[in-house]
Amino acid sequence: MQSDQEASRGLNILCIDGGGVRGLSSLIILQEIMRRAANAGAGGAVHPHEYFDFIAGAGTGGISACMLGRLRMPIERAIAEYAKLVEEVFKDKKIIGPYMYKGSKLHSALKTMVRGATGDEGEMMNEGREHDECKTAIFAMARRNLNASQPVLFRSYTIASNPGPDCTISEACYATMAHPDLFKSIEIVDSSVSQSFVGGELGCSNPIAHVLAEVNRVYPNRQVASIISIGAGHARTIQFPIPSRWDRTQDVIVMKDMATDSERVAEEMVARFEGTSGVYFRFNLNQGLQNMNYGSWERLGEARAHTMAYLRKHETNQKLESAVRASMERRGTVSTKHVAGNILRGAYVTKRLTGSKHCPAPTNFYTGNEDEKSQVITCISGGQNKLHVCVVYGLGGAGKTQLALSVVERTWDEWDHIIYVDSSSTEAIEKALGEFGTTKKIGEGHKDVISWLESCGEHWLVIFDNVDTPSTNIQQYIPRSARGQGGSVIITTRLPDLASLADGPGFVCHLSSMSQADATALLVKIASLGDPCPSDDDIKAAETLVQPQYAVYIQDFGCLPLAIVHAGAYIAYLPGMTITESRSLFLTQRRRMLEAYNELPITAKLDQRGETVYTTWRMCYDQLKPKSRQLLWLIAYLHHDGISVDIFKRAAREMLTKTYPLPLTDLESQAYSHVKQYLSTFLDSDGNWDTIKFTEVMADLKSYSLIEFDQMNLTYRMHVLVHDWAKTVVPQTAELAIECAATLLSLSIDLEEDAESLAFKRQLGLHVTMEPTGETHTTPLDFGGNIYW
CATH class of the missing domain: 3.40.50.300 (P-loop containing nucleotide triphosphate hydrolases)
Structure with missing residues (x-):
């Protein structure tokens, strides 16, 4: 049984990539981690099976995991056994046949390794007993079911459901190594049923995502202290070969090379743990091993030299120090549930x-x-x-x-x-x-x-x-x-x-709003979740979409974070949709795109909050006083900036004596009556403008951050998206609401030509040239037969 003290410790997890002969570099990196842990602890040598709670790997990484975890080898012995194994298996290539190396030689070498460690070459992979010591899992693929890269786990421990094949250690190790280009698949009989397996490196060379899901299954409700993922050097740059009559399998090889590019998974993990520092540590050589073939056993010395050079780098040294510190302190930082995937799609960890x-x-x-x-x-x-x-x-x-x-x-x-x-x-x-x-x-x-x-x-x-x-x-x-x-x-x-x-x-x-650079980075980051390499066109489209100076023309995001996140998630969810393509849609269907976030499946949402920006502001609107709501309706069809008290004050003063040369239409008459009735509420018994009453209404809007006061220009302004949203809460028809705004402006304009009056009229430019869509135009509006700029 697990003691309370053990249950409270954070888990240490080790995952090792596959990579053929290059896998020696993974063990050398781990050796450095063990050496530093021993020095820091001052308690003698530290062995991986004592240090880690869970060790896993695929391909040659699976062999290393088995040696370290299931066979409990010290790191120095594991390195020696690894070198011996790859030389024995890869030194002789087959001249003919579909496989490059002999499966019989691999199986023999694995049995020899197991016999040397346990005394019994037929030792079972599953230890068949409950214990709180290190658990081991290695990965292979079912040959007849390679869909979706779902691997099969060979475990050293027992689980209640879907336990995986019950086989010997050597069979499990052969299965994880049996890359179809290199070795014949292995048939394993379990409960009288024969299953065929191929190497875990085929689509699962970096099994870290599967490892974390398994950790959550084995250790529910536990906390994780450290996750150390070690690669075997960056894969060579994948290129499509020039067709040749001798290269009848090259198209298949290219596909498999892509599947073994473990850095793709590593990048996904970086994104998953981006908001949680000091937990996930990835080590992988970026130079020196790119062109080293899977079976280049004669280049083991070269692999060691490149690895030592990597370990001497300042960046690597800093990362090693952090990894050793986190794994030694064993402070539970993230739950096993979250490391299994909820960090990527969950709002909170x-x-x-x-x-x-x-x-x-x-x-x-x-x-x-x-x-x-x-x-x-x-x-x-x-x-x-x-x-x-x-x-x-x-x-x-x-x-x-x-x-x-x-x-x-x-x-x-x-x-x-x-x-x-x-x-x-x-x-x-x-x-x-x-x-x-x-x-x-x-x-x-x-x-x-x-x-x-x-x-x-x-x-x-x-x-x-x-x-x-x-x-x-x-x-x-x-x-x-x-x-x-x-x-x-x-x-x-x-x-x-x-x-x-x-x-x-x-x-x-x-x-208030984000900077343009931050807003651009956020939009590209969210919208490109399915494509880590956005195009230059997409980046330029994002920059244009969030630039405030375009607000006059296109009512953009206004660099509002929540709107950018929700719009970006919608773009990422739609198949084939890019930022470039979405820009034109956003300009014409902005509300639809932002509200569509609510309709996305839960797996496509990036947070757990139930509101979009529009519903967030609606909750504020519901708390406004009646007069404040009416003022919001009027402002909705003015320009979002440069909203001065003078517009309302002058309109209230002029409406008492205003006359129009032409008869008003029914719509104009209705708007005039509505505006006059509303403005009258800000006049005292003598017909004078009551500044305090009007300021109190503005203060109500400002108290919910729906409007801001511009200290420099002594005017009010509204965020472009709030301004757009305000139109959705106006109870009147759009035609009447627009006419009300036009009537307000018309009433505010007198026929005086003194300096103060002319300055005020010039300030109305943005409002007068507003289209109902929110864009400006260059044709002056006709207010009741009188044309004004």
Whole structure:
């Protein structure tokens, strides 16, 4: 049985690629890891079967895994046995026949190796007993079912379902080595049924994805400390050979060369673990072995020399140090469930380390906002006996949560306690704090936790995420002090008014749009998930699509992170769709593309949140006051920038005396009546403009970050996508809504020609030349028979 102490340790996982003779480099790299671990531990030699909980491999990597794990060889002996094996098997090539080497010689050499290690050449692969020692799995392919590159596992341990073939160690090793170009397949009889197997390197030369799925199956609900994946040198550049009558199998060989390019899988793993540092470590030579044939046994010395040169590189040294540190500390960082695949498609990866740190990690595709991250880190770091409160506010979908989670990840080791609080409601806040109190045995209610934080003397961080409801009194949940090491609070919100809770102006981070470079990188990254090498045209299309200066003409993303992620996921999901092709669709069917994210299958979604940007803003709209909603309807058909109070103030003043030379149509009359009625609500009993009333309505819109105030130009502006979304909530017909906006502008224009009046009219340029689609044109609008620019 597994002890509690063993169950709490993070797992160490080792995966070794196949690669023929080149596989010697994998063992030499592992030897260096073992040497460093022994030096750091000061406890004598360290053997892989003692150091790792799970060892796996395919092809020659499967042979290495079996020697190290199932046969429990020290690394030095494994290297010697490997060299002996490949020389014995590969030194003689067959002159004729479909296979290049003799299968009988391979099987004989494997039996000799097993007999030398165990005394019995017929030793079974499955040990047939339960134990908590290192487990081993090696991979082969069923010859009659090569579809989807689904391998068969030969295990040293027993599982309840789909256990795999029950065979000897030598048979399992032969199966993983039996590449169809090199050796005859092997027939293994299991339960009176014969099955044929070929090498695991055919479509599974880097089995790391299958290994992590198996680890989750064998160790459910466990945490992983380190994953070390070792390649056998980059595969040679794959080229299609010039056809020749002698090359009757070259097309098949090219296909198999592609399948054995393990770096493709390695790149997928980098993407999977991009948001989780210090867990996954990949080692692989990038020079020296590209042209070394599978069976070039005479070049073993050359392989060793290139590997030693690789180990001397500064970058490799740093990575080795990190891998040894993570594997020796055995701190559970990521759950086995997440390493099995949920990091790539899940929004959050839960980190549970020692102590009481519990917080989601940022999504693995989060990028950018480096200046803002640095600002927040500076705000919450340092200062004993002090409490720091930092407020991150901005429009829904601007990336506030991801910014906060990235800051937590970067400062993780600074804190004794991290508490992540879903602050979408009062109930959610009190529940999260109460659960922390129960776990720490410091009380059952949120008040007990707040008191404990004020007096515990340890370094803590609390993240109040998504404080978006004005009725939530978040201040009552913030500790009033922090003794000893001090504490910090991060608040993410759409409510700018909460900035008053920050320690000062420097502790307020306003998050709006991403930079053009960050937005471009994010779009290309998401939309190219199925194609790691986007074309130059796609990159240029992405740059054009997110450039703010094109907003006047094409109402683009406005560099809003959530919109970019959802649109990119939609592009990635559609077969054959590229960023270049999607650009024209986005310009004409923007809402449809962004809302379509909701309809994607769960496997195609990149997060677990249930809203798109439009539904996020709709929740804000539902909380607006009636007057504020009406103002939003009018603004929806003005230009998104340069919205001045003067437009409404002048229109309210002029409507009392305004006359038109031509009779109004029914539509114009209806719009005039609607606008006049609304503007009248901002006039006092004497007919004067009430600035306070109007400012209060604008403040309501601003309180949900639906509109911003431009301090430089003393006007309001709206994000281009919010501006587009606002049209969807207008209850009137589009024709009437457009006419209302035109009437508002018409009323604001007087016939005076003084400097102030002329300056105001010039400022109306963008609004007057707005098309209903949001684009500008060069023809002046006709407002009730009067033409104005």
